[in-house]
Amino acid sequence: MSAADTKAADPAVPVQRHPEEIGSPPRKGGRPPRKAGALLPYLLIAPAFVAIAAVFAWPLVKTVIMSFQDVGRRELWTGEAPPWVGFDKFTEILGDGEFWDVVLRTVVFMAACVIATMGVGLLLAQTMQRMSPWVRMLLTAGLVAAWSMPLLVATSIFRWFADSDYGVVNMILTKYLGLDFQGHNWFLDPKQGFVIIGAVVVWGAIPFVAITLYAALTQVPRELEEAAALDGAGAFGVFRFVTWPVIKPVFQMVATLSVIWDFNVFGQIFLMRGNKPEPEYAVLGIYSFDKAFESNSFSQGAAISLITVLLLSGVAVYYLRQLLKIGEVE
Template sequence: MTAADTRAADPPLPTPRTAEEPGPRPGGTPPRRRRGSTGARLPYLLIAPAIVAVAAVYAFPLVKTVIMSFQDMGRRELWTGDTPPWVGLDQFTNILGDAEFWQVTGRTVLFMAVCVVLTMGLGLLIALLMQRLSTWVRLLLTGALIAAWSMPLLVATSIFRWLSDSDYGLINTLVDQLPGVEFLGHNWFLDPWQGFSIVVALVVWGAIPFVVITLHAALTQVPKELTEAAQLDGAGAYTVYRYVTWPVIRPVFQMAATLSVIWDFNVFGQIFLLRGNKPEPEYETLGLYSFSKAFESTSFSQGTAIALITVLLLAGVAVYYVRQLMKTGEVE
């Protein structure tokens, strides 16, 4: 056999593949196709219905609010459907120049600050306490918190109205048992400071379950190895919390506190229902003040302007909340 015959008997060499022509995998498995543009758009397609629903619910009212704040819409325009006259920035000028508006704003900020401090403080203490409870006690407490959280606002407000009732309220009955104190028949809402203490108790009671469950979930992510190492080095409970526990739960704490600021700044139903659907001017926060201007004074444009100012005041808080969410995502 010659050299030419030997070369003819050899099998042909495989043709080299290019990057655009992937060959079969070992074992005969067909090559996996690259994800096309449809796969890249899939997350946006899945979230599109939610975006459309949110836009349908919030977009039109928000646009209508902005338009009405630059008009002077009264009862006649509401009933006849005529286009209200345009007044430009007059509504905002009148509101910002009104001393009552700034008084209500200060009251709202103070009320919000007290509610947030109590909610976050008590929520953190209860969450830390849950770490030391046995499993069945912790489950029982979690069930009670969820039950309180799921209670409708109307039911919760009715309970607190009964607790603070001047004639049959449980609070007056218990306080009256103290030596030298006569509290039967005491009306808590004659003094706004005492009345707001009932409102604060109602708001904090309804907000604590969310904070406790959220912070307890964050506390479970604290590495036990770090805690045990700090304790072996002689660190006390406060030192362990400050340098080991707090850095882990701080992002969650900040997000919960930001949400509490937004929710407590917009409190409406608790005060409205506690005062029998007609709260006195001393109990008005920005939400109630806007409602009063729009429907009691029939100055709808002024009420929408106050609501728009409230949205702008909370815009900075919302931006901070979104930034915290983005930072948390980057860390994860």
């Protein structure tokens, strides 16, 4: 045995190692040292976080602060520090019967719009499955064009449709269906008016719902549908036991988004009623706007906005859970 081997075998003799073989000492807790490049992703998304904070986070903080103050026109124009009133604004709002009438009207309008949107969107998506490719491409282009149409243009078209003197709806009901709707004003009765406004909302939301659900339907295995049909299942049975389980997560996600969007409807009502909606057409968005800018009670408007956020927080949590479930499945 050589001297070198004897030295290596003897535990009392330290073994000499090359400097490159000696790494940095292990960190406390056994974690490897953080590489400098690990911070690069955070640096890349930092501008986006700054922009989001400037556009969303800071206004939200200001809204929260205003809801606990008594901000009037004087404080808004002069910059004077408004007095703090604590929860007085929330107490006034929650104790007002008109507020709860507005909440009920908002929920009913939202539910009707979501049900109509999801129903028509699902039927249209299933119809797109049975179209030839070029017809489906034309329909998809039309849906995208309708979805990208500015809200002002869409509301102007529907106002013309429902016009009492020159409206297409009155002309069709009178001339072709034999009904007496000549000169009928659809907005005198809020129930009829909300039908027209709801048509604007549904028309603008259907393209997104139909295209998204069609994409989900393309993931349903054809073999399973054919096997269910061979086993004697009808069209409804195939949809219930084969198609629906596959598209259910996407359907729930889109429905949740529709709930959030339709709960916050503002522009359609505001524009359809000539920028000054009547109290009978007030939903939470319109009600908050009226309190803030018509009654000059900016703190009440801020408090109503926060209550709306709290009402929608549960829906937002459900939406995030659906996103996480879809991510886990994928």
